[in-house]
Amino acid sequence: MLYKTNAKSLSILTAIISWALLLASILLSVESTRQAGTVKLVLPYIDNLLIVVFIVAVFVSQRLSTESLKGIDFISYLWNLFSKAGVAAYLSVALYLGYRLSTSYANLSSPLLLHIVYHINFGMLVLFLAKAFYIWRQLLLYHKSRFLQIAWDWFELLLGATLLLTLLNFNYTSFIFLPLLALLGIYILFLCTNLKWVAFLNFNNKSRSLILLGAILLSCYIFARFFYQLSGSPELVIDYTDVGFLLLAMLFVGTYTLAAFLVSLFSLPTSSVFEQKSEDLLNFQRLSQSIQQGQSEAQVYDMLFESTIKAADASAAWFEVIRNSEPEVTHLLNINNEQTDRIRHLLLAYNIHNIDYINNNLDRNPGFRELLLPWKSLIILPIKSKKHLSGALYLLKDIEQGFDRETVNVLRTFTSQTILTIENLRLVTESLQNERYKEELKIATQVQESLIPKTFPADSWFEISTHSAAAKEVGGDFYDFLQLSESRIAIIIGDVSGKGISAAFHMAQMKGIFHGLMQQDMAPSEFMKQANSALSRCLEKTSFITSALYIIDYRMKGFVFARAGHCHTLYYNAMMDDVFYFQTEGLGLGIIRDKSYNNHVKEMYYDYNPGDVMVIYTDGIVEARNAKNDEYGEDRLKYMLSQTYHLEAEDIKYAIINDLQDFTGPDNLYDDQTLLVIKFKLTQPNE
8 A cells, every 4th residue: 555655656746747847848949949040959859758758657646546446336436537637628728718818818929828828738638538547447347357357458558559659759640550540449449338337327326427427528528629729730839639649548538438428328218127126126125024024914915015016117906815715905006996896807707816817908808898997908916825825916007018028027026925925924823823833844945945946057068066955944055046148157155144944034035136136247246245235124133144156157267256254165176186275255244234344355266177176065064063073174075075076076066975974973964054066077168
């Protein structure tokens, strides 16, 4: 940190000195040309050297300044750029207008004053470009890939190389260099397509970003117009438009600003869709956590009714609970009992009763048309488990084709979660009333088992074998996967503090959060931060979740992962013939419930080799104890991998589990156990 502070101070001092020396050189040149017969005192190579030193010093100082900007508050990035650099364009306008007014008022021509104004504007231009360059770098590399990082590093190198043209006093518009600069311009256009950060702005933030981006665009225009108008002016002894580096930097800054403005503008109407998805995720969490909060069935139905109306944007709705085999309407929206009775009787006549039903063209149905109702689309969602019918939800819209496939899937997710929640509520109630607690818990076990994937996608680039055992009927261990693209897969493992029903419910919540957030294809560390924020609102104060998320990319032949307090990953490197644990930082989800948690999760990237083996597990493996109360331990697990790495993943898993059971003895399971063995194959797919 001290090194960066010293480097920043040195670069600022260098920029000030070089700028002042350049100004002095220019003013001496102006004075020498004003006097007849006097030769210019300073060689152009010295001016060029001072220009290059000034530009490099300013860019270095701004790079060091922007490295302190972190997080996903993208509006702060834009405000930082405008307030600390973009406003310089408006100051340059004021300065130039002041010069023009003063010279016009006094009816005089002052070459010295013109060059001072021109040189000050040059300094503000370089400051603006440097600040914008590295602010855009931070945003352009958000959710970066290895390819994008390499592409940016080369761009900086090539752009910096153009300063040699200025240093050696070459004309960048010559036929030798112009094609190369044109190719660099195309490179800039490619980089400006990386705007992932815009997708994470909500409607209000996009509106604010449009204002700031518009102001920054205007700054680019002001600077470009000022220097373009004065380019080639006979009154000036120096023309900064001859510096090819500034032209390319302005092209990048202006193009990226324009691209961000257009993407924000055209994605503004769809921002509400993203916000609706986030709202659906929160509503799903609220339904999931109902039982932990001790809510009743009526309260769960209240949440279901409210959530589905918002998700579907329904014009009218009603919900009926089945009591003693008879429907009882408990919730109404923009519809009366007489209308519900007429619709229900017609459905009974059509033998449509307590089934999943969609009709997006009620006007084309003679029976519905005769009812003279204002609605044109209807969906019925029964709240029904295998053994019990709890009720039915009716949603109506006043437009045809009102319920598209995506909306229907969301609504069915809500009703499925409601069914699970209601079943769990009843299960808990019945378990407290009679001795059938264990028998009823089998239902929850089956539900939980259905949440854990039985198979992983088969591919030629890796193989995976899994093992999972709960200490009680239901447990808090979980693992899951999500295919992000053809070549990328996300794998998550976790362990909820505690055991039994409460841990199982939190496990279900974590699975929902995983699938909800990873649809956005975010980095593992960003997932942990957002998952911690979501869980902080629903976990009890005494509960937390440890987890690890891996994203494997076979095209890049590597994986990136982050751990939130979970067990260290065991790894065998085939190239080095070495078995070791990844020692990475991370803190469990829900332990710190504010933004400071973001400082406690780190990310690591690792290139794998054919034949490498990765062992992922929960603490129930290494903390398993035998009759003497000795722990199985990380060392024994490491030893087992060192003896079995040459086997298939399935055989490695069985060898570890058999050794574990030999160590603990039969029926000696005190904690949930989960084990995943991933082996990268020797034969890779054709790319």
